[in-house]
Amino acid sequence: MRRLRLLPVALVAALALTAGACGGGSSGGGTSSGGRASGGTLTLGATIAPNPWDLRGAGLNGAELQYYEAVYDSLIRLDPNANPTANLATRWEWDATNTVLTLSLRSGVTFTDGSPLDAAAVVTNLLHTKDGTGEAAAALRDVRKAEAVDAGTVRITLSEPDPSFLGNLGQSPGMIASPRAISDGSIKTKPVGSGPYTLSGPGTTVGSQYTFIRNPKYWNAKAFPFDKVVIKVLADQTARENALRSGQVDAAEVAPGRMESLRGAGFNASPVLTGDIEGLYLWDRGGTVCKPLGDVRVRQAINYAFDRATIAKQLGGGFSTPTEQLFHPDSSAYDKSLDKRYPYDPAKAKQLLAQAGYANGFSCDELDFSTLFPAAQAAITQYLSAVGITLTPKSIPVAQILTSLQSAEVPLSYFRLSARRPWDTVRSTIAKDAAWNPYHYSDPEVDRLIADTQRLTGGEQDKAFKSLNKYLVDQAWSATWSVPQTAYALKKSLSVTPEAFMSNPPLYRISPAG
Amino acid sequence: MLSFLIRRAVAGIVLVLVVVTVTFLLLRITGSDPARAAAGQQATAEQVAEKSRELGLDRPLVTQYGDWLSHAVRGDFGTSWFTGDQVGTLLGNELPVTLSVVLVGLVLAAVVSAVAGVAAAVRGGWLDKAVQLTAVVGAAIPSFLVALVLALFVGVRWKLLPATGYVPLTEAPLDWLRSVTMPAVALAILATASMALQIRGSMLDVLEKDFIRTLRSRGLSSRSLLFRHALRNAAPPALTVLALLFIGLLGGSVVVERVFGLSGLGSQATTAASQGDQPIVLGVVVVTVVLVVVVNILLDIARGLLDPKVRVR
Secondary structure, three states, X not given: OOHHHHHHHHHHHHHHHHHHHHOOOOOHHHOOOOOOOOOOEEEEEEOOOOOOOXXXXXXXOHHHHHHHHHHOEEOEEEOOOOOEEEOOEXXXXXXXXXXXXXXXXXXXXXXXXXXXXXXXHHHHHHHHHHOOOOHHHHHOOOEXXXXXXXXXXXXXXXXXXOOXXXXXXXXXXXXXXXXXXXXXXXXXXXXXXXXXXXXXXXXXXXXXXXXEEEOOOOOOHHHOOOOEEEEEEOOOHHHHHHHHHOOOOOEEEEOHHHHHHHHHOOEEEEEEEOOEEEEEEOOOOOOOOOHHXXXXXXXXXXXXXXXXXXXXXXXXXXXXXXXXXXXXXXXXXXXXXXXXXXXXXXXXXXHHHHHOOOOOOEEEEEEOOOOOXXXXXXXXXXXXXXXXXXXXXXXXXXXXXXHHHHOOOXXXXXXXXXXXXXXXXXXXXXXXXXXXXXXXXXOHHHHHHHHHHHHOOHHHHHHHHHHHHHHHHHOOOOEEEEEOEEEEEEEOOEEEOOOOOOOOOOHHHEEEOO | OHHHXXXXXHHHHHHHHHHHHHHHHHHHHOOOOHHHHHHOOOOOHHHHHHHHHHHOOOXXXXXXXXXXXXXXXXXXXXXXOOOOOEHHHHHHHHHHXXXXXXXXXXXXXXXXXXXXXXXXXXXXXXXXXXXXXXXXXXXXXXXXXXXXXXXXXXXXHOOOOXXXXXXXXXXXXXXXXXXXXXXXXXXXXXXXXXXXXXXXXXXXXXXXXXXHHHHHHOXXXXXXXXXXXXXXXHHHHHHHHHHHHHHHHHHHHHHHHHHOOOOOHHHHHHHHHXXXXXXXXXXXXXXXXXXXXXXXXXXXXXXXXXXXXXXXO
């Protein structure tokens, strides 16, 4: 009987424990009052912990940027199509050679430590970030000189025209931190900027939760409707969805397959592009190691060999769209009609192989991705063996894959390459010295088309990018398959305007639903 | 007892050193290219080389190790290669999370299994069968499954307990308990099951011993007999199991923490290991090994208190 007496005690304890949940959810674990009206709290579930506060190590990805957007303001504000609009820079002008950019700065802006945000501060930041090792630094690598013409004017000289430059100033490369915090080194642990919020000590636990409170002096408060922003690091997809459903976060990236169910539960959920393009990348398109790849007919045959609709469905769970291009669908280089260049046609593939002198097929080395991406690896084997191409998978330890791909150890492989603005894709994937053109293949026509995109501006430039894209697809530079998607979900009382190239929306794109 | 403890402590320090050294070497020698990973996908060879210089990876391995160790013994585990956060700060934030979950889980397992195990041994009959059956089933259910089901129903559907997140004990004790209850339960199921069987077994053994019969014949109350004599003699083997389970629970917390979105050592370890963030991985290894050593020393003390024979050795 003694034991039975414990039962009521246990019951009371359990009731006490769970009671808080019924009392309006005011308990500390999941306070999330926000979103209903302007001025509340916005709580976001983030896939990753922040990059270093010091912008020298900053990345460019949407999930990383949300942290930075809270504390640092940027020179340029991107519109939903990722076109530059005024922000800290109110006006800008390129010279005739497109290498000298003159920016006029908004006056009267100060950092939260009281120092003024002037031309000298901007110059300090650009050079400091450029000197770093993050993706932001890489985006600034063409900056040759940055100088303060006067307190409100900055002149930036590039070593060559960079069509992505202005757009990049709308992200981490163009974010401005307090020069004082940079020079005394405190920026490494504590961000000081002029942004809409400041990082608050209470409510912040390094590595798991970051609380930002409104900077009362911010010049454009109405662009950031919430008084407080909390970002919780939730690496696990299930945990993010549970947090969203139970009201602990207001918005988060979720699995695209869960959108339907979330909509049913009263959430806004919409698909977004991850920014990657996946497929079979033909690294050795010059045929230095795998000789057949040097023949354009072989590369085209490989493109005809894949049933992209089926592959996209299998790899992306129905949430990937087939593509044959290397460029991001949001970019001006993208041309929908090019995705019909190589319909699934094994007979045609065999015919082209025969014309190229490989009627009996051929074999080459590839990278064994069967542990990391088994479905993709299976697709390659299945479709290529059907047209007589046998690939010998080379096993490489996971940690070495990037290095070995970039040091031209594998002529072709499955891969997912991130693609943003068209010029970024040119610099990272297409140009002769690009990190993801490991065999440094070049073609005079490609060089000419690249030079065009660099020389021209506006609509002419868009056209030049399209021509380059068309040439690359015709020449079958790779055999890309699809554009993988992810999804972003918010509670009903919030609305979001997607921004091109961003898998997670910038903070200023989330607002209370009208 | 004191010299025994000192010997154990020295052995523990040696163990920590060995494990840490091996981990360091494994991480650096496996041929991975940490600078490459830290510099990002789009980095060029020059940028990777620059990153490598920045992280000090271009120095000889022995220098790197010496440098790391000399800082680590002073409690400075360096900074994360990806976020630039102090590893010490991260560990300081994460250790309480993991310890809360594991210790609450352990207490839960100890109490429930002791009650169930003793009841099964003493009462026998259908209760015994029920405990045994439940224990076998409990041992067969993986903790991540329990975690997922709990999170979905208790957390999301019924909203009884927070589905994710952790509240520090110092901030709000009740909310702390609410935030660790589900993870602790998920973690404790397996431990409870195996310990209940262990306690039941040793209780049965002890209850058949001569001294129990003697004590009983001297008219001791059954309560005193059961708790002061039988359980005390049955406890040492259960304690050993408990210490082993503690280590097991630390490992189990990797999965459970992810499901409940807790930033503990486990979720940090998985993220850091998959990214190749070696300073964090090393920090987690140090903390985990130290924990295991400390728990084993505590266990020795507890066994000494329960059983005088141990103290003599």
